[in-house]
Amino acid sequence: MQDNSNLTRIALRRPDWLSHPAALTAAATLAPFAAFANERYPARPIRLLVGFPPGGGADFVARQVAQHLGQTLNTSVIVENKPGANGVIAASEVARAAADGYTLLLGVTASQTISPVLSQKVPYDPLRDFTPISNVGSTPLVLVVNPKLPVKTAREFVAYVNNSSESVPYGSAGTGNITHMAAELFIQNTGVTRLRHIPYKGSSQVLTDLLGGHVAAYFDTLPSALPYIQNGQLRALGVSSRERSASAPNIPTLDEAGIAGYNTTTWFGVFGPPQLSAPLVQTLNEALKKSLSAPEAHKLLTARGVEPILNSPERFRSDMEAELGRWRAVTAAAKITLD
Numbered sequence: 001m002q003d004n005s006n007l008t009r010i011a012l013r014r015p016d017w018l019s020h021p022a023a024l025t026a027a028a029t030l031a032p033f034a035a036f037a038n039e040r041y042p043a044r045p046i047r048l049l050v051g052f053p054p055g056g057g058a059d060f061v062a063r064q065v066a067q068h069l070g071q072t073l074n075t076s077v078i079v080e081n082k083p084g085a086n087g088v089i090a091a092s093e094v095a096r097a098a099a100d101g102y103t104l105l106l107g108v109t110a111s112q113t114i115s116p117v118l119s120q121k122v123p124y125d126p127l128r129d130f131t132p133i134s135n136v137g138s139t140p141l142v143l144v145v146n147p148k149l150p151v152k153t154a155r156e157f158v159a160y161v162n163n164s165s166e167s168v169p170y171g172s173a174g175t176g177n178i179t180h181m182a183a184e185l186f187i188q189n190t191g192v193t194r195l196r197h198i199p200y201k202g203s204s205q206v207l208t209d210l211l212g213g214h215v216a217a218y219f220d221t222l223p224s225a226l227p228y229i230q231n232g233q234l235r236a237l238g239v240s241s242r243e244r245s246a247s248a249p250n251i252p253t254l255d256e257a258g259i260a261g262y263n264t265t266t267w268f269g270v271f272g273p274p275q276l277s278a279p280l281v282q283t284l285n286e287a288l289k290k291s292l293s294a295p296e297a298h299k300l301l302t303a304r305g306v307e308p309i310l311n312s313p314e315r316f317r318s319d320m321e322a323e324l325g326r327w328r329a330v331t332a333a334a335k336i337t338l339d
Helices: 005-012 021-038 057-073 085-095 109-118 154-163 178-190 203-211 222-230 278-292 295-303 313-334
Strands: 046-050 077-081 103-108 131-145 168-172 195-199 217-221 235-239 265-272
Touching: 046 057, 046 085, 057 077, 057 103, 057 131, 057 217, 057 222, 057 265, 057 278, 057 295, 085 103, 085 109, 085 265, 103 109, 109 178, 109 265, 109 313, 131 154, 131 178, 131 222, 131 278, 131 313, 154 235, 168 178, 168 203, 178 195, 178 217, 178 313, 203 217, 203 222, 217 222, 222 235, 265 278, 278 295
Parallel strands: 046 077, 046 103, 168 195, 168 217
Antiparallel strands: 103 265, 131 217, 131 235, 131 265
16 A cells, blocks of 8 residues: 655645745735635625714715615625714724725715824824725705794804804714814804804714704704705705705805805715725725616715715825815814814
8 A cells, every 4th residue: 555644745845935035925915816816706795884873974875885886796785883983983993904895984074084183093094094995975064053043044143143142052973073174164264253062973963952952053964964954844054065066956055145265065985994905996996886876876865965976096095185184274273183
């Protein structure tokens, strides 16, 4: 009978060239690509984290992305709400996730370009620790008030605040949130001094208190506020963008309403963990473009005030760099910090 022991030892012995440092580095670099090539993607459900509670604008966009991206990729895309710290909690989890394409982030202005400039304690670098895949849309904010407030225009609201005997409370979805920063821009633009900031932990909580009359005003995202505006529960005084929204053409811009030069919007985008491979980025970018440009998805987004924006990862990163510079200047002027 043949003795195979020597053959076994030979087969298990590592070739000498594999011990060379350069070869080990090359093998490690190619490993993610090899894994991607050997596994059909996606082979299991994808998690899409959103850093805000159900019911707000970011949650609405996340669910539209999940539904239509899942249909395109023929898999389940599961939305996971992980609210807290203006989206920083959800973003932090994605920044630490495996770069395999199964954990993604629906990032927003607050988590990716405002909080990182407000605090040195944010546990990630917005450019280094994420892989931009595509911006998916932007929306204006809208200044809304309780209909019982005796104002019908933005200028009347300014006069009401200036003539108030005590400070007028306004809500935000959190300190440093875009809904807070939009109000700070309004304050800088108009010079009002009697608005008092009340931060909440998400849009739905602010809306509850605004409807109940506990706060007077709120700069909400249009997708979140539009149903309340349409059914008369809230009064819209103006949208924050340069032009009127196609989904709410009867609402003037704040610039038209007398707040000269006012302009800001918020965006939503899909990110992966750092070092997501080029093939995965390309697959996801193409799937997002295909799924969100479909007539049904486009109609659902625009009906709630979200203008779809589908661009390259490179353009998305460039836009983020510009946003970071803008919010550094705004927060410095407002002397706002989270530290």
